[in-house]
Amino acid sequence: MSNPAPTPPALPPRGPRHWPVWLGVGLCVAMARLPWGLQRALGALVGALAFRLARSRREAARTNLALCLPELDADARDALLRGNFRDVGIGLFEFARAWWGDAAPMRANVRIDGLDILRRLQAEGRGVLMVSGHFMTLEMCGRLLCDHVPLAGMYRRHRSPVMEWAVLRGRLRYASAMFANNDTRGALRHLKRGGLLWYAPDQDMRGKDTVFAPFFGIPAATITATHQFARLTGCAVVPFFHRREVDRYVLRIAEPLAPFPTDDAVADSTAVNAAIEAMVREAPTQYLWLHRRFKRQPEGAPSRYSADAS
Template sequence: MSSTPRDASPAASSPPDPGPPPRGVRQWPAWLGIGCAWLLARLPWPAQRVLGRAVGTLLRVALPARRRVAARNLELCFPELDDRARQALLRESFSQLGIGLFEFARAWWGEVGPLRAGLRVEGLEHMETARAGGRGVIVVSGHFTTLEIAARLMCDYAPLAGMYRPHDQGAMEWAVKRGRLRYATAMFGREELRPALRHLKQGGLLWFAPDQDTRRGDSVFVPFFGRPAYSLTSTHQLARLSGAAVLAFAHERRDDGGYTLRLMPAFEGFPSDDATTDTARVMAAIETMVRAAPAQYLWIHRRFKRQPDGRGELYR
């Protein structure tokens, strides 16, 4: 696989149709918000980075419940850090979150040309090896603030489809899906298992992030930063049912303003006969990514809200 971008608009030749946009008075507030985000997506990139850090600081102050969740996660995951270091990491994580919000808007509705400057893409040869013989590939990552822009940039090099959780709000779902279909080959809701499997069996690439505690889907407790974390077994299940290879996708927003996208070698002997073992391997790979860029992980999610003893008191 060449390290040269395959196309500036990989899905432009035959973009899937997201259907007609939802209408009605109830959709107006969402459309207003989408319009504002569309305009913000067109600000110059240097201005977005500055504004993003300011927005992140505002969110840290305005969302005390989320701030407490993030602080607790950092306490659980980095006990070796003293309070001052964790507070600094907390502040930086919200700054990175603010930048990420502008990246999401730009990825969906703006242009990413300025973000390609200084882009480093590593490990494309691992993707090429995994795809040998027309085999499908599952590309797994974590919920980082760079999640959307990294997928957008990687689509210049590989024809990724995505699996995601649909938005409850109709206008937002339509606008985001339409934005993603500007670059992804397809988008599958988390309930659309059969078309996702068909895509993989036909040699397609499917990207998703299985690292959040969710009520839907088979899950098991596996270690994450040394603590039990309720984790989806979906990577194991998709690989078992489709015969696809699985590789990890790391992405990082560098201090110099550029991005690094890194594909790892495919997991060997995956899937095994044990869903828990395979899920633990996936979570270990995501933990390695988090340790490499801890401020860019989405710490505001209650990752450890369920525990094996059923008490769930870690966030009280």
């Protein structure tokens, strides 16, 4: 499927009340252009500081690890928690570099498995919903995949029009299109036309159509959009694994989930959560454990988080 070049977003307001955000964006762009080795070192430092200062997020991540990985002892979970904060810090620089920097150091050593799966589905004329999770590598690996296929994405709008413009402009350097999370019609049209769309349904999206489906065996409020997209468009739902290793990025496209969709939104949401759980087990320190994934629970169930993690 051929894709026209995406239209750049209109320049946002530049009045005095927006100057602080403009200054922040400028700083982020400058940080995005630092050498990759320096970015990794600074990111590890930022992560170590966040571990000490972001108490509520640290305790939320600690709780998530205890719930999801009870087979690990306390020392192993603590090491994973510290590694997670390190990778969150590095991931902030990866995000900035993906949006506004140079991906050449990453392209120098990247492995991508399963491109033949995407090309086969494209040849069949099917839309493809590429399901992943909120990993710190998601933006950089999305950019690397866009070197090979025309990939669109969905995103949550920013409150600041300046930040909205800056991030959207950065993403449209490599994505074929971007759809806001409230632009369901645009995303559906894209899939019906045989497009590829990246989507992460692994957060508790309040106000959306959700069901409780297990994630690491714990009931998690799960958005049913993956089930609905597949039901309304006939698209294939393809798990997209990605991680950063010591000296390379590894991307893997799996075979489509099957049977999918079924008539049961809970069963389909369970299948999606199981795929994301497998991704997490491959790269546990790179997942966004800071998100309170289990904050909403079935009626009558106890809270999963302490006051420190609220």
